[in-house]
Amino acid sequence: MNVAQIHRVYFIGIGGIGMSALARYFAFIDKTVAGYDKTESPLTQELAASGMDIHYKDSVDLVAEVYKNDSEHTLVVYTPAVPSNHKEYQFFLQNGFTIKKRSEVLGLITKDSFCLAVAGTHGKTTTSSILAHLLKETGVKMTAFLGGISEDFNSNFLLEGTEYSVVEADEFDRSFMQLTPNVACVTSMDADHLDIYGDAQELEKTFKDFTERLKPGGTLFVRNGLPLKGLTYGIEDDSDYCIRNIKIEHGTYIFDLETPDLKLEGVEFNKPGRHNLLNGLVAFAMAMQAGPPPHRLAQALSTFKGVQRRFSYQIKN
Template sequence: MNLNQIHNVYFVGIGGIGMSALARYFKAIGKQVSGYDKTPSILTSELIESGISIHFEDCVALIPKEYQPDNTLVIITPAVPKSHAEWNYFLDQKYEVKKRAEVLGIITKDTFCFAVAGTHGKTTTSSILGHILYESGADVTAFIGGIVENYNSNLIGTGKTITVVEADEFDRSFLHLHPNIACITSMDADHLDIYGTSEAIEASFVEFADKITDKTKLFITKELPIEGVTCSVNEDAVFKAFNVRIDNASYVFDVQTPTEILKDLRFGLPGRHNLMNALMAIAMAKTYGTPTEAIAKAIASFKGIRRRFSYQIKTENLVYIDDYAHHPTEINAVHQAVRELYPNQKVLAIFQPHLFSRTKDFADDFAKSLSAFDEVLLLEIYPARELPMEGVTSQWLMDKMTNNDKKLVTKEDLIPSILASDATIIVTIGAGDLGELVPSIKKALNETV
């Protein structure tokens, strides 16, 4: 498929974080862009403000008339049901219909592609890498699965020759990519609704790793059963972060590379997992040839990602952090970071489980992760693309928790319940629509500070 012959790009599910990055990209390179989504959100509002036409009703009549099969690319998200009227119309009328991952494959095929894979850490690692390359003057476009605070966007740059992409294992999407340099941050079991077993996920990652024939261009954590260049914090590895200390709420550390030691790098994102993400990005940029000074400067100026340990309130008496964590490993990382930064303070976690299948598959691990917090408020499960599963409820999950201070709350009761707590550290956790509630939680808490 030749993107140069495409005048119009239509998105079915334009409000998704990965889809909206592509929408911004096609708008930036001069294509006519519009689309459908099920519900309005902060992201769809931002896209509309940028001049992209979006509607929220599954209605074929709302598709622009000038969008014809010979001049239009249709991009769909896996979250859209097979019964979707617009999607079926595009198929019946023989439009070019592609998944988001296939389109990323087409875009990256003719570029020098950095691909960031892993069940956790993709978004942070790829945004740090995109920021390093962009700040160093590289001709880069980075497609990010989150809103990067430095750019207030999930697209960094609009370069033509270098791309940075998240290599998403969901639906085996990452097998469409053409990476030149890649990393794998983790291979925990996830998406068992797609894969069935953790062995199947591992096999898929091995297949992805095989796309990099030169293993000096594939970066891995030490425990992964894959051949590549090792990266580690405080352990022997080819790229090693060490001498780690906290100074003024930032990490300061040194990095041993195969050829030199980078001294006193400063990095503002909390949590050892983020230190590992930064190290992966540094290793890839260094191997590509980015100058040390540019790397150091970019690492220090990186502000983080919306909904990734994102400070909403930070005062002497109250801290409110919002995080997208939706897997037990990610919740553990949030807990570790909070305890490291705020020892001996009471922590309230508000969690909205994401997907019935994920809640069912990891119920015991979720219960253990959440029980580590001092107090927990639990919302109902956010279904996303799924129908309810019998017996899989937030009450069922809460009954597994060993924490005594726990409560199931509705969205309506959430803010009064938060205000009733005496916790000085508050974290909202989850990948559903909890993020839409953050502004009103912040407003209510600010009125009490």
């Protein structure tokens, strides 16, 4: 796929959180974007308000002629949730259009950047949102595709540059096997999506396969205790990256953060829960690989607001 040859992009399932981030990306780089979704939502309303032509009935007649008549310059992106008998999907399939899953397109977009990929059955969205926030605050030129709406920039997509990219490495439908990251983490490998994998052993094997997709010289971070080889992270243990001496003051965690090379004291983080401390720690460790000064990353960690609908403060005294 040569992005330069694409003039327009049509999304089947444009309202999904990952799909809408891709739609924003293509609009940002001046491609014409349209799409279908089953139901209207705040996300699709935002996309439509930005100028995208969106409809909610599976009908080829509702697809603008400019998309249907130019298979050479039109890319069709679909979500795995779309059934194979979907009328619009079948039209594009039978008429020679380039049709790709969201994960394939994400892999193609990010392969030439320094890619930081967050994998795990839990914690992907929070960790990737923290990572994007840290890089943005420290001036790293990056693009972020998130699986939730970050409260820090009120979007699931951020484009500050193209040298670096932040992505969620989704295990659903083995989507993350399309990525070739420079830096990756695995936050968890709980038995999930067993309708796809069959059993926990196959899920675990696929996560291991994903870690082997790292580019040569790449760096893998693994939550301490998971059966994978990489730099470990944890709390009050023997991890390579470790949080110690935790205190809580006025709802804020204050702790020491140790890396293989340095120790930062009095680091602050405002999201509740041990799991969020771990998410913040590995996001910090990954962000270090992009080169910002560690003390600046620690300052940025203290200002992370969160992901909408996940631990959002309505009132905080």
